[in-house]
Amino acid sequence: MPQLNPSPWLFIMLISWMTYSMIIQPKIMSFISTNPPSNKMQTITNTTPWDWPWT
Template identity: 65%
Template structure:
């Protein structure tokens, strides 16, 4: 059964992994995000507990 022979599929997997790691990934990592995260401290709002009518 040919699907049990790992020889051609292993080569394709290694080739695609190397292509991603060596060519595509450095190009993607060179981009800077459009909206970088800010160091602004988020203000916490005080919430009042819900008053249940049956208590």
């Protein structure tokens, strides 16, 4: 059964992850976020609990 032989697929998987980790990921992480975090005060909303009729 050739699908149980990990020799070619292990190499392909390792090369794929190395490519992603070393080349693609730093390029993606260098982009500027379009929605940077702000220092706004969080508004706390007061919610009332729901009274379930079956409890």
